[in-house]
Amino acid sequence: MSRTDGMGMDGRRKTVRTLTLGCSKNRVDTEHLLSQIEGHYEIIPEDDADAYADYQLVNTCGFIGDAKEESVDAILNAAELKKDGRIGKIFVFGCLSQRYGKELPELLPEVDAWFGARETDSLVRALGVEPEEDARTRRHLTTPGHYAFLKISEGCDRRCSYCAIPLIRGRHRSVPMEELVAEAGLLAAKGVRELILIAQDTTYYGLDLYHRRALAELLDRLSEIDGIEWIRIHYSYPDDFPDDVLDRMASNPKVCRYMDIPLQHISDRVLSNMRRNVDGAWTRALIRKMREMVPGVVLRTTMIVGHPGETEADFQELLDFVRDARFERLGAFRYSEEEGTYGAEHFSDEISGETKQERWDELMREQSLISLAFNQSRIDSEEKVVIDDFSDGVFVCRSEFESPEVDGEILVKYDSSVFGGVEPYSLIGEFIRVRITGADEYDLIAEPLALI
Numbered sequence: 001m002s003r004t005d006g007m008g009m010d011g012r013r014k015t016v017r018t019l020t021l022g023c024s025k026n027r028v029d030t031e032h033l034l035s036q037i038e039g040h041y042e043i044i045p046e047d048d049a050d051a052y053a054d055y056q057l058v059n060t061c062g063f064i065g066d067a068k069e070e071s072v073d074a075i076l077n078a079a080e081l082k083k084d085g086r087i088g089k090i091f092v093f094g095c096l097s098q099r100y101g102k103e104l105p106e107l108l109p110e111v112d113a114w115f116g117a118r119e120t121d122s123l124v125r126a127l128g129v130e131p132e133e134d135a136r137t138r139r140h141l142t143t144p145g146h147y148a149f150l151k152i153s154e155g156c157d158r159r160c161s162y163c164a165i166p167l168i169r170g171r172h173r174s175v176p177m178e179e180l181v182a183e184a185g186l187l188a189a190k191g192v193r194e195l196i197l198i199a200q201d202t203t204y205y206g207l208d209l210y211h212r213r214a215l216a217e218l219l220d221r222l223s224e225i226d227g228i229e230w231i232r233i234h235y236s237y238p239d240d241f242p243d244d245v246l247d248r249m250a251s252n253p254k255v256c257r258y259m260d261i262p263l264q265h266i267s268d269r270v271l272s273n274m275r276r277n278v279d280g281a282w283t284r285a286l287i288r289k290m291r292e293m294v295p296g297v298v299l300r301t302t303m304i305v306g307h308p309g310e311t312e313a314d315f316q317e318l319l320d321f322v323r324d325a326r327f328e329r330l331g332a333f334r335y336s337e338e339e340g341t342y343g344a345e346h347f348s349d350e351i352s353g354e355t356k357q358e359r360w361d362e363l364m365r366e367q368s369l370i371s372l373a374f375n376q377s378r379i380d381s382e383e384k385v386v387i388d389d390f391s392d393g394v395f396v397c398r399s400e401f402e403s404p405e406v407d408g409e410i411l412v413k414y415d416s417s418v419f420g421g422v423e424p425y426s427l428i429g430e431f432i433r434v435r436i437t438g439a440d441e442y443d444l445i446a447e448p449l450a451l452i
Contacts, residue, residue: 024234027143030057053088071096094116181225220252233245233255409444
C-alpha cells in the first residue's frame with residue numbers, strides 16, 4: 001500500500017481538512033471531492049482549526065479583489081500552521097489557482113501543490129485515490145444535514161464587462177438532469193430536506209444539452225423526490241427569464257417563493273457598459289411580472305456601484321429604482337477592475353475608491369430601511385420555518401423567505417410545552433409553525449406554535 005493512499009507509516013489513517021472560500025458553488029466542488037476520499041482519509045471538520053491535518057486543502061476564490069486577498073491570507077495562515085508543525089502538506093485548488101496558476105507557485109512556495117478549478121481529479125489522484133465515475137452524484141456534506149446546494153451547471157457563456165468567471169470556469173455546461181435527480185435523491189436519503197439550486201446562471205440551464213431552457217422541468221423532477229420539502233433558486237440572470245419558472249413558483253408548494261436575481265444596475269448606459277443584454281425598461285417590467293405572477297415573492301438582488309462611466313445621475317437613478325422596487329434582500333459590490341475582462345480592456349477605472357464607498361454606503365442605508373419595513377410587516381403573521389441550529393435556549397430558524405448563509409434568521413425560544421419535552425438538538429432540521437413577534441432589519445423574533 002502506497003503512503004499516499006491515506007495511511008501513515010504508523011498505520012493510522014491520515015487526516016484531511018478543507019477550507020472553502022467564496023461562493024456556494026465552491027462548496028459543492030469541495031463536497032464532491034471529499035466524497036471521493038472519505039473512505040481513505042479521516043475528514044476533519046472545517047471549523048476544527050486546532051486538530052493536526054496531514055493535508056490542508058484550500059478551495060480558493062478569485063472573483064474580485066477582496067476575495068483574492070482573502071484567499072491569499074488563508075494560504076499564508078496555512079503556511080504558518082505548517083511551519084509550526086500543525087499541517088503536513090498544503091494543497092490549493094479552485095478559482096484563484098485556476099486564474100493565477102503560473103504566478104502563484106513562485107509567490108507562495110510553502111504550498112506543496114496547486115490545482116485549478118477544473119482539476120479536481122488531479123487533486124484526488126495526488127491524494128492517492130483513483131477518481132470514480134459515479135462520484136459526480138456523491139457528496140460529503142459540509143452544510144448542516146438538512147439542506148444542501150445543488151450545482152446544476154458549470155461555467156458561463158455571458159460576457160459581462162466586470163466578470164472574470166468565464167475566464168476561470170469556461171463555457172456553460174449543464175449537468176444532465178438524470179445526474180441531478182440521482183444526486184438529489186442521494187441527498188434526500190441522507191436527510192436533506194431543502195435544495196438550493198445554484199449555477200453561474202440557473203435560468204440558462206438546459207440550453208446546451210436540450211436546446212431549451214429546462215429549469216422548470218428540473219423543478220418538476222426534483223419536487224417528486226420523497227423527503228425534499230423546499231427547493232430554492234439562486235443566481236438567475238434577467239435576460240429572457242423563463243415564465244414557466246414563475247408558474248412553478250406560484251403553483252408548486254415545494255418551490256420557495258424566493259428568487260435570487262442579480263440585476264447589477266438600472267441605468268441604460270451603465271447596463272450597456274456592463275454588457276448585460278437588458279435595459280432599464282426590461283428590468284422594471286420583469287420585476288413587475290415576478291410580483292404579479294408570484295404574489296408574496298421575496299426578491300434578492302445585487303448591485304454594482306462605481307462601474308466605469310457611472311455618473312452621479314446614474315447612481316441616483318439606481319437609488320430611485322431600489323426605493324421603488326423595494327427588494328426584500330439586496331447586497332452590493334464596489335466595482336473592482338479584473339484583468340482580462342472586457343471592462344479592464346475597454347474602460348478606465350476612473351471613479352475613486354472614496355466615491356465608490358460613499359455610493360455603496362448610501363445604497364445600503366436606503367436598503368436597510370426597506371429591509372426593516374419588510375421584516376416589520378411580518379409581525380403577527382404565522383409562518384412555517386425550518387430549524388437550522390440551537391444555542392443558549394434559542395432555535396435559529398428560517399422561513400421560505402430566508403436563504404441560509406446570506407439572509408437573516410428567525411430566533412425562536414425553546415418552549416418545552418410546545419415541543420413535548422423533546423430534546424432541542426434533536427429538532428434541528430425539523431419544520432415548525434411560529435408567530436412572528438418582533439423584527440429588525442436583519443433578523444426576526446418568533447414564538448413557537450407547533451411541530452409540523
